[in-house]
Every structure is written in structure tokens, then in C-alpha cells.
Amino acid sequence: MxxxxxxxxxxxxxxxxxxxxxxxxxxxxxxxxxxxxxxxxxxxxxxxxxxxxxxxxxxxxxxxxxxxxxxxxxxxxxxxxxxxxxxxxxxxxxxxxxxxxxxxxxxxxxxxxxxxxxxxxxxxxxxxxxxxxxxxxxxxxxxxxxxxxxxxxxxxxxxxxxxxxxxxxxxxxxxxxxxxxxxxxxxxxxxxxxxxxxxxxxxxxxxxxxxxxxxxxxxxxxxxxxxxxxxxxxxxxxxxxxxxxxxxxxxxxxxxxxxxxxxxxxxxxxxxxxxxxxxxxxxxxxxxxxLRAPDLVPPEDGGAEPELSEFAAPPVTGVPVPGPARFRHVPRFDTIDLSSNTSPFLGAAGEYPHLDTTELAATYLNTISTLPGHGGVEALGPDHVLFSSGSVDGVMLLLTALTSPGERVCVTPPTFPLYAHFAHLLRLPVVEVPLYGDDLTQLDTERILAADPRVTILCDPNNPVGTRHDPEQVRDLLVRGHGLVVIDEAYVEFSENPSYAGLIGRHENLIVLRTLSKAWGLASARCGIALAQPGIIEALRRVQVPFGFTNASQHAVRDRLTNSRPVLAGVQRIRAERDRMASVLAEHPAVARVFPSETNFLFVRLHKHERVMDQLRGAGILVADTGRVIPDTCRITIGDRRANTALLEALSSAL
The missing domain is CATH 3.40.630.30 (Gcn5-related N-acetyltransferase (GNAT))
Known part of the structure; x- marks a missing residue:
């Protein structure tokens, strides 16, 4: 019709x-x-x-x-x-x-x-x-x-x-x-x-x-x-x-x-x-x-795209949204598409993914706004959301769209290593300002501000440690810093402390990265989410590959978001098992220390680190060896009861 x-x-x-x-x-x-x-x-x-x-x-x-x-x-x-x-x-x-x-x-x-x-x-x-x-x-x-x-x-x-x-x-x-x-x-x-x-x-x-x-x-x-x-x-x-x-x-x-x-x-x-x-x-x-009527005055906005953020890199300001992504709001379910040079004989898999994710963005915001610690999210709209091929893809997008060669990127080791990896690839100098404190929760805000980075990337909850940063220090960076503050919240659903997503509407320089790979159980769907002011989202969209978020992934995400009860139940089970394992491991003779965790993993310092790691590999158990980052440590994902029991047995065999 x-x-x-x-x-x-x-x-x-x-x-x-x-x-x-x-x-x-x-x-x-x-x-x-x-x-x-x-x-x-x-x-x-x-x-x-x-x-x-x-x-x-x-x-x-x-x-x-x-x-x-x-x-x-x-x-x-x-x-x-x-x-x-x-x-x-x-x-x-x-x-x-x-x-x-x-x-x-x-x-x-x-x-x-x-x-x-x-x-x-x-x-x-x-x-x-x-x-x-x-x-x-x-x-x-x-x-x-x-x-x-x-x-x-x-x-x-x-x-x-x-x-x-x-x-x-x-x-x-x-x-x-x-x-x-x-x-x-x-x-x-x-x-x-x-x-x-x-x-x-x-x-x-x-x-x-x-x-x-x-x-x-x-x-x-x-x-x-x-x-x-x-x-x-x-x-x-x-x-x-x-x-x-x-x-x-x-x-x-x-x-x-x-x-x-x-x-x-x-x-x-x-x-x-x-x-x-x-x-x-x-x-x-x-x-x-x-409607055209003598009494009505047309709106002044002209229906234009959101204005670019002042943080957009100069090359991004001069290019439009690429190719078919310009028409992302145009539904194509009831049109005959002869524009894409695809095969008409091999079913729906032969079609490019749908580009209009407005409704999916609204569904995501509506879903997370009901979670504890997400006050303020209800004020955000689809223009504040960009879907990417995993949150790691979001890191690459924002560094590409919002920085220029020579501008500094600050990271806070120990942290996720791909932040610095992508910065080096884009010829961005990396400034390392390590976390400190007994639980590695403290930011050296004065050193970060003194470095005057274009982008500061915080992993909160932290990977690999599992702890949260001091929220007052994070807010200090947002208010006093001149650059962007990026908070990777890949594990925030496992935390009992609030997300920073609700602050998006108050801070032009805040970007929050989320993922559906962890708590939402959709690692294979490769869905990351960037939350930011519309002008930043528009800049990210201009450098994004148009068809990276597949139809299969969109369907999986929509289905999971509209049926979130099993997800929330799974988070509670993981929290309970995490706390149980933390208590057991803290008493285990192979373990020197278990760090506090607000994630779905435990950061552990070991006695006889190399021997324990060899024993685990020999038992067919893979944990993340973080000994090169912090000596004698490993990161253990919380599995089901059977997997966790196997881990404990292998640790005992290493003594």
C-alpha cells in the first residue's frame, strides 16, 4: 500500500x-x-x-x-x-x-x-x-x-x-x-x-x-x-x-x-x-x-539531523553519514529493494540488515530503566543510543570519530588492554595513570587532569580486578576535565552500585559503553551499546560501518530485552555463586588473596602461581592468567556449580 x-x-x-x-x-x-x-x-x-x-x-x-x-x-x-x-x-x-x-x-x-x-x-x-x-x-x-x-x-x-x-x-x-x-x-x-x-x-x-x-x-x-x-x-x-x-x-x-x-x-x-x-x-x-492551514506556523527545526558535538574530530565534521545509513529511518519491509545488488533467490539471509534501530533503542532504554541503579535513564531517548558490534567496537568507533592523531588517551591500569591497543593503532599517545589503593579502586585524578587527555577511558566495574572506582573521583573528572570521559560498564549489571548511564543527560563529555555479552548472555550476537549526547552519537554514526549489526543479532537482542526475567534471575544466581566462591577461595591454601568483586568474576592472587596455572591447564580448566599485569594473579569467571567445583578440586591438586 x-x-x-x-x-x-x-x-x-x-x-x-x-x-x-x-x-x-x-x-x-x-x-x-x-x-x-x-x-x-x-x-x-x-x-x-x-x-x-x-x-x-x-x-x-x-x-x-x-x-x-x-x-x-x-x-x-x-x-x-x-x-x-x-x-x-x-x-x-x-x-x-x-x-x-x-x-x-x-x-x-x-x-x-x-x-x-x-x-x-x-x-x-x-x-x-x-x-x-x-x-x-x-x-x-x-x-x-x-x-x-x-x-x-x-x-x-x-x-x-x-x-x-x-x-x-x-x-x-x-x-x-x-x-x-x-x-x-x-x-x-x-x-x-x-x-x-x-x-x-x-x-x-x-x-x-x-x-x-x-x-x-x-x-x-x-x-x-x-x-x-x-x-x-x-x-x-x-x-x-x-x-x-x-x-x-x-x-x-x-x-x-x-x-x-x-x-x-x-x-x-x-x-x-x-x-x-x-x-x-x-x-x-x-x-x-x-497539515497546511492558514493558522498554523511550520516548525523551525527543519527536521535536520542532530548537530555534531564539539568533540567530533575535524575530518568527521565534513562528511555525511555513510551510504545507506543515511536512510536508516526508512522501513523497507513493504518496498521492493532493487538498490542493494543482492541475490533474490536465497531467502532473507541474502538481504542486508535493517538499519533503523530506533525502536530497539527505545526498548533497551525502557528495559534498563527498570533495573536498580539506573535512575535518570528514563530521560534518555533513541538519539542517545548507538548499537555497535560489541562494546569493543564502540571503543574503536569513538577513538576514530572523536580524536585526531597526537591527542592523548588516558587509561588506568590494570585495565582492559584493548583501550591502549586501539589508541596505538590510531597513533594516539597513551598516558597510563595506574589505579591505587588496597583494592585498586582509587583514581589519581590530579595526574589525569594534568595530562589533559582528549579521552579518558575507565573500566568500571574494573576488568580484571572486579572493583568499582570512587564515584566522587569519576564525577570530578567529568566536571573539571576538558576532554571526554568514557566509562565501560560491561559488568555493571552484577554491581550493586549505580550505573553512570543516568548522568548522560547532564554531561556533554560523558560516554557510557554497555554490552549484552555478559549479564544478558548474548556474546555471540555481538551487541554493544554507546550512550551519549545525540551530537556524539551522530559523530560515531558517521564513521560506523553501516551493516555491522546483523538482523539475527537484532532479533536476538529484541527477544532478550522483551523477556528479561531469566536474565535478572541469572544475575542473582551468579552473584550468589560469586560470593560463595569468594568465601571458599579465601580459605583455600593455594590462594593468597581474593579481591572484592562487583562483576561475574573473581580476581585472585595465588601461592605458587606458575604451578597452579599449569595444574589448571592440565585439568582442562581455562582461567585468565593476569600475572603479567599484577604478579601471581589470575581472573576466574564464575561458572555453574559443577564447573566451580572442578576448579576447586584442581586447585587442591596443585598443592
Whole structure:
């Protein structure tokens, strides 16, 4: 329904519904869409308006080209209509022509899509959880026992007058429930659709119990042949709970039918994101109505990308976001892509990854904002988030985008060695300011500030030690330093102390790196997250390889984030086992000291270091030998009870 020819056909349907030769009506006539116009002056709300699209019969309108917009304005002048509405435009479309012509965006509901990446039940179980899936299956089974499920091609609707009459009646009742506005799914509209260009791709869905129609709706096959749009559903019941049950069962049945037919997605239409997510949707596309009226003033921002941060390196300021990443907000599930030079014969794996991770970023922020120690994260938005191929990739990105050769990078050994490694590769001098204190928690802030580094990278919780830095010293660096402070929080979920992510909105020079490889159990998905001010994220995006975050990784991340209960349970088990192992190891004769840990590992100083390491290798047990960093030490990851018992037995054998 994204082709201009389809929108033209739907405009004829709208004209038929209105009983006029042109799609002109007050905004108040658009039924459930009127909520988007609630803040408008009443005169604007009631003024005759030329509708430049087929609302409400389609999911979204393509943004008109400059030529199409000129024609729309010309037609409005011919009709002597002062107001024009282009409804339901995807926010990722090129809306420059609309802005230039004086149209004003008004945010409305999002459209949701269920992407069918495998067996329907497995897909939904990952997205909505086993209990919710069981509920959907139960509702579908109950309905299948009490009501028939029929699909009537719209071109054959003349042979089923009962279905036509029931459809019109149910939609009239729905319009009355929604506030009494005129029903645009009336008999005239349905007849125009049934005898128009879209009839061969459209079906009526009917559920009926004997001779009583319980539900009637429309679905349309996409012009690509790869998915279906759910255009409308109306239910013969006044109880909202019953209506929700029927809708949920219908979506589940549509997904099953679509997957059996080899289709890749089901479009749910527009609605509440939370409700659509509970139906299995995993793609949510923001929409705007674009309205031109004498009383409205266009916004001044022009829809531009975020301004670059002052920390962006000079070469980055002169280049755009590379290649296809410029179009990352443009969903491609319902377009025919002949731009990428890929094979059309080898399935979805032959396609490049989706680039629009806006909804996934929102999901990530929503999920971590509920975790302890993450106050302030709720104030961040998707523009503060960049996904990378692991947090290590994020380090390379930020050093590339935000530094120039010769600028200093400060690290605080003992720390993760790849910080200095990447800095050396980029010809950045490395200043080492070691941690101090008995537990290696103290930063020498005065030495760091005196070095005046472009970037200071802190690993907090620290790898390999496992301790946290003094938070007052970290804040001192943020406030007094001239450069960027990067805090790698790869292990923060195992800590009982707060994350620094909630401070992003207060500090222009703060970058927080996160990963889903550790606590979230997705090391193979290679997903890192950079959290920073939008201007920094924009700079990182300009140097990032466009397709590094694969579709498989995105699906795995989305599924894990929307079903985080096992993750949180796993973190608690690891904490408990960490504390148990710390106590046992502290009493073990092979161990000289166990450092405090707020991670999923223990940093241990050994007696007879070389002998113990040889014994562990001989027992088939791998631990990280950190003896070159701090003499006689190793880093032990917390495993399950069986692995940890094997470690203790091997340590005893080394004595």
C-alpha cells in the first residue's frame, strides 16, 4: 500500500465514503484519527480539508514528491479549499517538500508490524513470553470451536451480501463507540473498494457463530507479495475486553496463515505500541499527519539531523553519514529493494540488515530503566543510543570519530588492554595513570587532569580486578576535565552500585559503553551499546560501518530485552555463586588473596602461581592468567556449580 497508484485507488474509496467527487471533509469526519488534532483551534478542526491520501484505508501515506505536492496544492485551489492534510506519513520519509510548502507535522499513532522470522509460536514465545503465547493460543482455540473463520476475496463479495451488510453494520457501531463521527467504512466505500484496483489483493475476514457475524475486517496483500496489511477489524460486542480478545486471536490466526503461505510479515495497522507489542509486533514506525492551514506556523527545526558535538574530530565534521545509513529511518519491509545488488533467490539471509534501530533503542532504554541503579535513564531517548558490534567496537568507533592523531588517551591500569591497543593503532599517545589503593579502586585524578587527555577511558566495574572506582573521583573528572570521559560498564549489571548511564543527560563529555555479552548472555550476537549526547552519537554514526549489526543479532537482542526475567534471575544466581566462591577461595591454601568483586568474576592472587596455572591447564580448566599485569594473579569467571567445583578440586591438586 506504499505505491502512489494504490493511494490513488484509496482516494476514490474515500470520495465514495464521503459521497463527493473529491476527498474533502472536516478533520472531525476522520473518526478515530481526530485525537491527533485535539490541540488545534476548533476552526481548523471543523474547516473543510482536502485529504491528500486514502485515509483511513491504508497503513501510511508515502510522503508526496514535490511534483505530487504541487498538484495537490493546485487541486485545493481549484476546489477553493484552504486546508490540506497529508495523513499518516512515516517519519523516516523525505518530508522536505512538505516543510517547504508550509505543512506542519502533527504526531499520531505508530504503525506496528509482526515480522515472521521463523515458526510463529517460537517467534511469539521470544517476544511476548511463554505465558502470553499460551494465552493467545487458548483464545484462538476457543474461538475456533465456537465460530467459523472465513476469508472472502473482495472481488467475490457480491456473492456474499450477508458479509457485506454485517461489515457495514459492525463498522457503523464501532464509529458510534468511538465518539459518533461518521463511519468511513460505509456501504459506498466498501463497494468502491470491491470494484476498484485493489479488489484482487484484498479479502474480507469474517468470524460468525451460526448466522451471527461476530467480527468483520479487511486484509490486503502487499504489492511485493511478501506480507499482508490488516486494514480494519470491527467486533459485534460492546465489552472492550471481548473486543481485545477477538483482535488478539485474529492477529495470531493471521500470523499462522501468513507463515504457512510463506509470507514474511503482518502489518497490524496503527495503535498503541504496548498493545501491539503484546500481539507480537517487533517493528513500530512513527507517523505524522502533515497539515497546511492558514493558522498554523511550520516548525523551525527543519527536521535536520542532530548537530555534531564539539568533540567530533575535524575530518568527521565534513562528511555525511555513510551510504545507506543515511536512510536508516526508512522501513523497507513493504518496498521492493532493487538498490542493494543482492541475490533474490536465497531467502532473507541474502538481504542486508535493517538499519533503523530506533525502536530497539527505545526498548533497551525502557528495559534498563527498570533495573536498580539506573535512575535518570528514563530521560534518555533513541538519539542517545548507538548499537555497535560489541562494546569493543564502540571503543574503536569513538577513538576514530572523536580524536585526531597526537591527542592523548588516558587509561588506568590494570585495565582492559584493548583501550591502549586501539589508541596505538590510531597513533594516539597513551598516558597510563595506574589505579591505587588496597583494592585498586582509587583514581589519581590530579595526574589525569594534568595530562589533559582528549579521552579518558575507565573500566568500571574494573576488568580484571572486579572493583568499582570512587564515584566522587569519576564525577570530578567529568566536571573539571576538558576532554571526554568514557566509562565501560560491561559488568555493571552484577554491581550493586549505580550505573553512570543516568548522568548522560547532564554531561556533554560523558560516554557510557554497555554490552549484552555478559549479564544478558548474548556474546555471540555481538551487541554493544554507546550512550551519549545525540551530537556524539551522530559523530560515531558517521564513521560506523553501516551493516555491522546483523538482523539475527537484532532479533536476538529484541527477544532478550522483551523477556528479561531469566536474565535478572541469572544475575542473582551468579552473584550468589560469586560470593560463595569468594568465601571458599579465601580459605583455600593455594590462594593468597581474593579481591572484592562487583562483576561475574573473581580476581585472585595465588601461592605458587606458575604451578597452579599449569595444574589448571592440565585439568582442562581455562582461567585468565593476569600475572603479567599484577604478579601471581589470575581472573576466574564464575561458572555453574559443577564447573566451580572442578576448579576447586584442581586447585587442591596443585598443592
Amino acid at each position: 506504499r505505491r502512489s497508484a494504490d493511494i490513488d485507488a484509496l482516494q476514490h474509496v474515500l470520495s465514495a465514503a464521503l459521497g463527493s467527487g473529491a476527498p474533502v471533509c472536516p478533520l472531525a469526519r476522520l473518526g478515530h484519527d481526530t485525537g491527533s488534532f485535539a490541540a488545534l483551534d476548533r476552526a481548523v478542526f471543523e474547516r473543510p480539508t482536502l485529504i491528500g491520501g486514502g485515509a483511513p484505508y491504508h497503513p501510511s501515506s508515502p510522503a508526496p514528491t514535490p511534483h505530487a505536492l504541487d498538484e495537490l496544492v493546485r487541486r485545493a485551489e481549484e476546489l477553493d479549499v484552504a486546508q490540506i492534510l497529508v495523513p499518516h506519513v512515516r517519519r523516516g520519509d523525505d518530508t522536505g517538500a512538505l516543510r517547504a510548502a508550509g505543512f506542519v507535522p502533527l504526531a499520531t499513532e505508530r504503525e506496528g508490524v509482526v515480522r515472521l522470522t521463523g515458526d510463529v509460536d517460537e517467534v511469539l514465545r521470544a517476544r511476548v513470553g511463554a505465558q502470553r503465547l499460551q494465552d493467545l493460543r487458548r483464545r484462538d482455540l476457543a474461538l475456533s470451536h465456537e465460530a467459523t473463520w472465513e476469508r472472502i476475496p473482495l472481488g467475490e463479495l457480491d456473492g456474499s451480501p450477508w458479509a457485506r451488510d454485517a461489515f457495514v453494520r459492525l463498522h457503523q457501531r464501532r464509529a458510534e463507540r468511538d465518539g459518533g463521527h461518521g463511519c468511513l467504512y460505509n456501504a459506498e466505500a466498501l463497494d468502491a473498494l470491491a470494484h476498484g484496483a485493489l479488489a484482487d489483493r484484498t479479502e474480507m475476514l469474517v468470524r460468525r457463530r451460526e448466522n451471527t457475524v461476530l467480527q468483520a475486517g479487511l486484509i490486503a496483500m502487499s504489492h511485493t507479495g511478501r506480507g499482508i496489511y490488516s486494514l480494519t477489524q470491527a467486533v459485534d460486542h460492546d465489552d472492550p475486553a471481548v473486543r481485545r480478545d477477538l483482535r488478539a486471536a485474529t492477529v495470531y490466526r493471521l500470523c499462522l496463515d501468513a507463515r504457512r503461505s510463506g509470507l514474511e510479515w503482518v502489518h497490524l495497522g496503527r495503535g498503541d505500541v504496548h498493545h501491539m507489542r503484546r500481539l507480537g509486533a517487533d517493528l513500530f514506525i512513527p507517523l505524522d499527519h502533515w
